[in-house]
Amino acid sequence: MEIPxxxxxxxxxxGAGMGIGKIGxxxxxxxxxxxxxxxxxxxxxxxxxxLIEGIGFAALFAV
Amino acid sequence: MRRNFSLLTLLFTLCFVGVTFAKSGxxxxxxxxxxxxxFIKHHLKDAHYFxxxxxxxxxxxxxxxxxxxxxxxxxxxxxxKVKEIMNADSTITFEKLAANDTVxxxxxxxxxxxxxxxxxxxxxxxxxxxxxxxxxxxxxxGKKKLISHSPLxxxxxxxxxxxxxxxxxxxFLAFTALSKSYRKGPIxxxxxRLLEPLxxxxxxxxxxxxxxxxxxxxxxxxxxxxxxFIWIVNLAGMTPLGINITGNIAITxxxxxxxxxxxxxxxxxxxxxxxxxxxGVPVPMKFVLMPIELLGTxxxxxxxxxRLYANITAGHVVLMSLIGLVFFAANLFSFGAFFGLTLxxxxxxxxxxxLQAYIFTMLTALYFGAAVEEHHHEH
Numbered sequence: 001m002e003i004p005x006x007x008x009x010x011x012x013x014x015g016a017g018m019g020i021g022k023i024g025x026x027x028x029x030x031x032x033x034x035x036x037x038x039x040x041x042x043x044x045x046x047x048x049x050x051l052i053e054g055i056g057f058a059a060l061f062a063v
Numbered sequence: 064m065r066r067n068f069s070l071l072t073l074l075f076t077l078c079f080v081g082v083t084f085a086k087s088g089x090x091x092x093x094x095x096x097x098x099x100x101x102f103i104k105h106h107l108k109d110a111h112y113f114x115x116x117x118x119x120x121x122x123x124x125x126x127x128x129x130x131x132x133x134x135x136x137x138x139x140x141x142x143x144k145v146k147e148i149m150n151a152d153s154t155i156t157f158e159k160l161a162a163n164d165t166v167x168x169x170x171x172x173x174x175x176x177x178x179x180x181x182x183x184x185x186x187x188x189x190x191x192x193x194x195x196x197x198x199x200x201x202x203x204x205g206k207k208k209l210i211s212h213s214p215l216x217x218x219x220x221x222x223x224x225x226x227x228x229x230x231x232x233x234x235f236l237a238f239t240a241l242s243k244s245y246r247k248g249p250i251x252x253x254x255x256r257l258l259e260p261l262x263x264x265x266x267x268x269x270x271x272x273x274x275x276x277x278x279x280x281x282x283x284x285x286x287x288x289x290x291x292f293i294w295i296v297n298l299a300g301m302t303p304l305g306i307n308i309t310g311n312i313a314i315t316x317x318x319x320x321x322x323x324x325x326x327x328x329x330x331x332x333x334x335x336x337x338x339x340x341x342x343g344v345p346v347p348m349k350f351v352l353m354p355i356e357l358l359g360t361x362x363x364x365x366x367x368x369x370r371l372y373a374n375i376t377a378g379h380v381v382l383m384s385l386i387g388l389v390f391f392a393a394n395l396f397s398f399g400a401f402f403g404l405t406l407x408x409x410x411x412x413x414x415x416x417x418l419q420a421y422i423f424t425m426l427t428a429l430y431f432g433a434a435v436e437e438h439h440h441e442h
Contacts, residue, residue, distance in 0.1 A: 039268070047429065050422045054366040057373035 009059045016056035020049050099387035106383055107307055107376060108187065110222045111137035114305065123225060127182065127189045128216035137219075140175040140184055145194050147172060155199040155207060188214035223314070226306045230299060234291055258291075265290055265424065273428040278435040282428070285325060289318060290424040297375060297416030301409065309419075310375040312368065319368035322427045327360070330434035363430055367423060374419050378412045 027045040031038050113121040122138035145157035146166045160171065175184040176193055183190050185197065190212045198211035220228075241255035241262075251259050270279040270286055296308045308314055336342065338356040341349050385405040392398035 043268075043272070043425070046418075046422060047425060050370060050426065051366070053374075054370045057369050057377075058366075061369065061373060 005062070009062065012059035013056050016052050016059075019052045023048050023052070096387075096391075099384070099390070103380060103383045103387065106305060107310060107379060109307075109311060111140070111184070111219060113222050113225065115303075123222065124220050125182075125184075125189070126218040126220070127191075128218065129182075129191050132218075133180065133182070135177060135180055135182075139177045139179055141178055142173055143176050143183075143194055144171065144173050146170055147199075153201065154210070155201070157194045157197055159194065182215075185209070189217045189219075191215060222306060223308050223311055226299065226304070227296070227308055227314070230295055230308075231292070234295060238291075261291075262287060269421075269425050269428045273425070273432040274435065275432060277437075278431075281329075282325070282431050285321070286424050286428055289322075289427060290420050293318070293371065293423055294417060294420035297420060298413070300375065300379065301412055301416060307375070307379055309371055310379055312372045315368045315372040318371070318423070319364040322367060322430065323360075323364040326364075326430045326434045329431070331437075333436060333438045334434045336438075363426075367426060371419055371423055374415060378415055382408055382412055 023045055027041050030041050034041075111123055111125055113123060115121075120138075122136045124134055125137050125140075126132060126134040144160040146160045146164060147155050147170045148158050149155055157172065157174075160166065174186075174194055174197075177183060181191060181193065183193055188209075190197070190209075192212055196211060197209065199207045200210045202208045237254055237258060240253065241251055241258050244251040244253070244255050250256075265286055266279070266283060269290075270283055274282055293309060296314075300307055300309065338360065339353055341352045341356065344352065382405070385401060385408055389398060389401040389405060392401055
């Protein structure tokens with residue numbers, strides 16, 4: 001039985017969403033622990049989130 | 064928290080109720096979902112004319128390379144409806160659709176023909192021929208493909224090109240005014256006061272932390288250009304001008320290509336050393352890592368291209384769909400809900416416009432930083 005490509009894309013989007021959620025959550029924890037490092041943490045968070053987002057979009061456009 | 068949640072639920076319920084109402088209520092076929100869908104598709108594509116609102120079309124020049132530059136105005140193009148004729152050799156040719164023909168929609172097509180020259184615009188491609196010359200064939204996937212003509216090189220000043228030129232001119236004016244105002248004193252005047260903090264933001268938050276104090280200066284001009292270009296173009300996409308420049312993959316491709324070229328040509332020995340002969344890993348591993356790292360240099364700008372394009376396209380689609388929903392609102396209640404949702408997403412899109420410009424600049428600076436990083440430590 002063939003699984004449609006759109007199911008795979010959906011799985012990847014779920015994964016990407018979980019990844020970005022985890023990054024956001026960890027960043028919140030880190031900021032709460034060290035508020036003076038907020039700007040550095042935010043930068044790193046946005047870069048990592050952007051990289052994951054790229055994968056999500058690649059999956060959506062491959063469908 | 065609980066209260067917020069129930070408010071959100073109410074809002075979404077309202078939206079869905081509104082959609083159901085709209086679907087059951089509307090019979091007069093003026094604002095159908097099909098019309099909205101084609102409107103969104105139309106918006107995402109580039110166009111050969113500039114249309115502010117329905118009926119007010121400004122023609123733009125069409126320039127093609129057909130053994131020499133040929134040019135004419137897009138007002139010369141006229142829509143011709145055709146029907147598909149299946150031939151014995153399984154090719155498809157076009158015949159003009161007469162007024163009394165009853166051909167199913169799936170066997171109909173259309174193209175724009177120039178009145179005073181031998182060119183036509185067929186689904187976004189400029190061709191040297193009229194509808195009678197075209198010949199299509201079904202490919203293995205069942206899609207129609209043009210086989211008689213190859214598309215001409217198209218240098219047309221389209222809507223996106225025109226707006227890009229205008230925006231570049233605006234950016235040029237704003238920044239020359241900013242640099243001139245420094246001759247009078249250390250504090251910029253007028254519009255420059257808005258720009259100066261952003262320039263400093265790029266320098267202090269993006270360029271210096273990522274590239275380093277020693278090398279950041281030579282990259283500043285590109286980082287500033289790319290940041291302000293993407294940001295202002297994204298903001299212009301949010302205006303009712305109906306333009307979609309960064310949602311065009313050719314534009315993001317060019318930006319990513321420039322990033323790639325600058326990274327490649329300013330990279331030092333250390334950068335290439337890490338690609339071709341990764342220090343600190345066993346020799347067999349070096350051979351495995353070489354193609355991966357080499358591919359990585361291409362994938363990095365490729366992801367830049369896709370990220371910007373996909374974000375802006377997705378944002379425009381969502382926003383246009385919500386605006387489309389406003390027209391289906393059956394009662395004032397759902398109209399208000401759609402309007403509020405559209406407004407909310409519009410504000411989010413303003414944030415995305417900045418965020419995408421920031422991320423593009425940030426990652427570009429990161430790649431530049433990797434290219435000029437000095438060899439500090441033995442691995």
